[in-house]
Amino acid sequence: MEWLRRQLSKELWSPYAAGALLGVVGILTVALSNSLLGASGGFENLAGLVGKAIAPTAFNNVYFNFVMPPGITWQVILLVGVFFGGMIGALSAGKLHWSWIPDVQWAKVFGERRWVRWGLAFSGAIVLEYGAGIAGGCTSGLAISGGMLLAPAAFLFIAGMFMSGIATALIIYRARY
Amino acid sequence: MLNTILALILGLVFGFLLNKAGLTKYHKIVNVFRLTDMAVLKFMMSGLVVAMIGLYGLREIGLVTFPAIPATYVVGNVLGGLVFGVGMALTGY
Numbered sequence: 001m002e003w004l005r006r007q008l009s010k011e012l013w014s015p016y017a018a019g020a021l022l023g024v025v026g027i028l029t030v031a032l033s034n035s036l037l038g039a040s041g042g043f044e045n046l047a048g049l050v051g052k053a054i055a056p057t058a059f060n061n062v063y064f065n066f067v068m069p070p071g072i073t074w075q076v077i078l079l080v081g082v083f084f085g086g087m088i089g090a091l092s093a094g095k096l097h098w099s100w101i102p103d104v105q106w107a108k109v110f111g112e113r114r115w116v117r118w119g120l121a122f123s124g125a126i127v128l129e130y131g132a133g134i135a136g137g138c139t140s141g142l143a144i145s146g147g148m149l150l151a152p153a154a155f156l157f158i159a160g161m162f163m164s165g166i167a168t169a170l171i172i173y174r175a176r177y
Numbered sequence: 178m179l180n181t182i183l184a185l186i187l188g189l190v191f192g193f194l195l196n197k198a199g200l201t202k203y204h205k206i207v208n209v210f211r212l213t214d215m216a217v218l219k220f221m222m223s224g225l226v227v228a229m230i231g232l233y234g235l236r237e238i239g240l241v242t243f244p245a246i247p248a249t250y251v252v253g254n255v256l257g258g259l260v261f262g263v264g265m266a267l268t269g270y
Contacts, residue, residue, distance in 0.1 A: 010197075012197065012198070012199050013197040013198060015198045015199070015216040015217075015219035015220040015223070016219055016220075016223045018194045018195075018197050018198035018220055019194075019198065019219060019220040019221065019222065019223030019224040019227070020223045020224065020227045021190075021194050022191070022194050022198075022220065022223075022224035022227075022228075023223065023224040023225065023226065023227025023228035023229075023231065024227060024228075024231070025187055025190050025191055025194065026224060026227075026228035026231075026232075027227075027228050027231040027232055027235070027241075028187065029187050030232055030241055030243065030244060031235065031240065031241045032183055033180055033183050033184065033187070034242070034244045035184075035244060036244060036247075037187070037191060074180060074181070074184045075184075077181050077184035077185055077188065078184045078185075078187060078188040078191070079188065080185065080188060081184060081185045081186065081187065081188015081189040081190075081191065081192060082188045082189075082191050082192035082195070083188075083192060084188075084189060084192065085188060085189035085190060085191060085192020085193040085194075085195075085196070086192035086193065086195060086196045086201050087192075087196075088189065088192070088193055088196075089192065089193040089194075089195070089196025089197050089201070090196055090201070092193075102202065102203035102204070102269065103202060103203055103204050104204075105203065105204040105207070105208075106203050106204070106269075120267055120268065121267075121268045121269075121270075123267070124263075124264045124265075124266075124267030124268035124270075125264060125268050125270060126264070127260060127261075127263050127264030127267065128260075128261055128263075128264025128265055128267075128268060128270060129264070130260055130264075131257045131258065131259070131260030131261030131262070131263070131264055132257065132261055133257070134253055134256055134257030134260060135253060135254050135256070135257020135258055135260075135261060136247050136248055136250075136253070136254065136257065137247050138261065139221070139261075139265070140191075141247070142247050142254075143221065144221055144224055144225060144228075145247075146246060146247040147225045147229075148224075148225055148228035148229050148232055149232065149243055149244075149246045150229065150246075151246040151247050151249065152249045152254075153246075153247045153248060153249040153250070153254045154247065156249070156251060156254035156255050156258065157254050157255070157257060157258040157261070158258065159255065159258065160254070160255040160256065160257065160258020160259040160261070160262060161258040161259075161261050161262040161265065162210070162262065163258075163259060163262065164258070164259040164260070164261075164262030164263050164266075165209075165210040165262035165263070165265055165266045166210045166211075166212070166262075166266075167262075168210065168262060168263045168266035168267065169207060169210035169211050169266045172266065172267075173211060
């Protein structure tokens with residue numbers, strides 16, 4: 001019990017331990033719900049919901065009608081859980097706080113200006129979500145969940161993601177790489 | 178209803194583990210692309226290994242049936258991955 005309490009109050013676990021437990025979560029997801037741990041899909045379901053309400057004609061297409069139908073889906077509920085789960089994780093280590101700039105590394109590269117962080121986070125997220133839409137999933141829904149079912153798509157996606165991710169980081173960080 | 182509660186609980190644990198592995202931090206995500214911090218890969222790959230063994234083992238003894246696996250369309254999967262990586266390195270999500 002004491003051991004458990006000490007582990008919970010640690011800020012960081014070994015990524016191997018956390019990863020192994022994630023594997024158990026992945027197994028339970030398939031075994032109990034017969035679904036996959038998709039994160040980006042939920043955003044698309046929500047986007048479809050909002051889009052259909054404000055611009056029904058623009059959103060009346062194959063993608064939002066059949067591929068990613070709008071609604072409060074299983075994945076949306078999962079996202080709510082992920083959000084609060086992350087908060088609980090930070091809270092358990094006493095690290096939950098509000099911050100505008102993510103960390104020292106960001107400030108070193110991009111400076112302390114808030115609009116830069118918000119602008120880049122927002123536009124980067126659009127690119128990311130668009131990519132996930134093309135590929136059919138994101139890191140968790142395609143790479144991890146697809147990978148554990150040995151889906152070829154997952155490994156193609158991981159290859160693409162690391163190729164462009166490394167190139168992008170090289171460009172952003174240049175000499176500081 | 179039960180499935181909704183399950184989604185919430187699985188999500189909570191998933192988010193909790195992401196946080197404990199440090200993957201809710203900007204620098205952890207970006208540094209895997211700078212090849213200076215491999216936490217993302219360690220987390221992903223150990224998750225994959227455990228889940229692969231567990232799922233295929235459980236299927237072997239007939240306890241689980243697999244859901245439809247993500248569709249394979251080579252160009253789309255790779256292209257999507259390429260676009261995704263740019264966004265991921267920018268935001269640190």
